[in-house]
Amino acid sequence: MLRSGTPNSVMRERAMHEKKSATRRQVLKGGGAALVGLAAGAGSAGAQTLRSTTPEDLARELMAYGRRSRFVKTGRITLDNKVNMQMHGDPNGFDALTPLGEQVGIITPAPLHFISSHGDPPPDIDPAKHRLMIHGMVERPLVFTLEELKRLPSVSRIHFIECLANRPQPGEERTLDQNHGLVGCSEWTGVPLSLLLKEAGVKPGARWVIGESLGRTQQARSFPLGKAMMDDTLVAYGQNGEPVQPHNGYPLRLVIPGFEGKFQLKWLRGIKVTEEPYVTYWEHSSFTRRERSPLGAYWEQGPKSVITYPAGGQRLPDHGYYTIVGFAWTGTGAVRAVEVSTDGGRNWQEAEIEGPALPMAMTRFKLPWTWDGSEAVLQSRCIDERGDVQPTPEEYGAFWGEYAAPHGNVIQPWRVTSVGRVVNAL
Incomplete structure (x- = not known):
């Protein structure tokens, strides 16, 4: 309580402090969930918070650093289900997955690149002092x-x-x-x-x-x-x-x-x-x-590929013509070839590789396919420039031998049901 005779300037200063504290409490109370969501950096990957309020400032900010269309909703999927992700109690240390099914070229947009940090949130490093x-x-x-x-x-x-x-x-x-x-x-x-x-x-x-x-x-x-x-x-x-x-x-x-x-x-x-x-x-x-x-463990990762369309979690709207697409990569050099099977591995066709196959880079492949509406199992296999072939689950142990495999490069089958639903067939 203010004593009698307290100067007006002191009263005004305390009133302003109380107003600021109340405002801060409101922000913390009302904005906490939004702040946590932003820190997680997942579903809104690539989106930017625009601080400007006037049309002129908004336009200037967008011209300085662009923003994707409001109709594009692609985002990383945040993971928080491993103990090491909870190490610091900071959602900025969670892992997140690249949305491969939405990637249209071999370059992963930086805001959509996967995250694996063992619970470490990004340190706030001043580049001038680093x-x-x-x-x-x-x-x-x-x-x-x-x-x-x-x-x-x-x-x-x-x-x-x-x-x-x-x-x-x-x-x-x-x-x-x-x-x-x-x-x-x-x-x-x-x-x-x-x-x-x-x-x-x-x-x-x-x-x-x-x-x-x-x-x-x-x-x-x-x-x-x-x-x-x-x-x-x-x-x-x-x-x-x-x-x-x-x-x-x-x-x-x-x-x-x-x-x-x-x-x-x-x-x-x-x-x-x-x-x-x-x-x-x-x-x-x-x-x-x-x-x-x-x-x-082995150092170099082996030949690997995956069909990204049609793929698990997707649905084909109707039977007819489709283009099977996917990515292949290998840690031993460049991808030499990719083969695709639409009948569970009984028969294989060589897919077309888009553009040059760069060493230790993702390579995009495609194959035309007409779906007749019956059940099908789609899968791909990568062959690298050394001649190594991506293994089936049954071949996986022999492929890597006694040492720990540096990644999981088994052939991934996707089953297309008669109603067009695509599910994991492993």
Whole structure:
């Protein structure tokens, strides 16, 4: 309570404070759900919040950075069903799936690229203050600012990134995105890691590289120095012509084409050159098999493909002419061919590959098909430039042998029912 004789200026100041506090309480009370939904970054992927209120300001804002049509509703599917996603109690650390069925070319739009962060929300990194350290078994430890990295010779390469967990599962109701949504393909721009390592001078005896992340769980991954010295391994700051998205590593991430997504660290802060691999927490607890070292798994992902139309969760409106379409990719190089079967694998036809098949990139294929209204089972198989053929579920174990497979690349069958419903046939 105000005492008698309190100056009017103090009374006005307290009244204004109470008004602001009330307004803040109203925002928190009424806007909490909206804020959580925005933080999850899922169903509204690609949408933008427009702050302007006048027509002139609105037009200026849209001209500065465009917005998709209000009729386009494509969005990522948010996952929150794994324990590690709940690690920090932050919905920004949830995983999300690429809507493959809506992707019309080999490039995944950055706002729709899948997310896998082990519960880590994107750190709010000021690019002007961010530093990348090259250290360990090097002659000259180096520290780079983002500006200094951008002054070095850069390259742009189109490559896919696929999560280890992208494995099709049985269950008639499982959709295309649920079985295959942890993959995306972008044009990545950055500096070859080999250039930075050569500048630092790798010491004799060094054989491994450790990528170090600025994420909340301080993740790190070991990978061979030989791969780090290949020209296609990048310290990337660009994704599809603009800065890397925060959920995908802003301002810097590793891109190691053909390797499992777990090695391609986001929010990159350090590159350490070592003699032996580090068995970090995630490598020790989740990514090894038998041997307690990163050597207990294959490095390169194998040939893989999936039909994206018709696919699980979709429906054909009527019998007649359709174009079967899908994507193929492999971590060993380029896709050489894709074959499609419409009778459950008894007979195969070679599909047409659209455009050049780029190494370690998603490749689009298509095949004309006339559906007569009877039940059909559609599936595809990828053949890479080494001659390896995507395995059936029965061939999968022999394909990978005793070591852990770096992804799930079994052939995916889709069953088209007589009423046009498409379901998972695994």
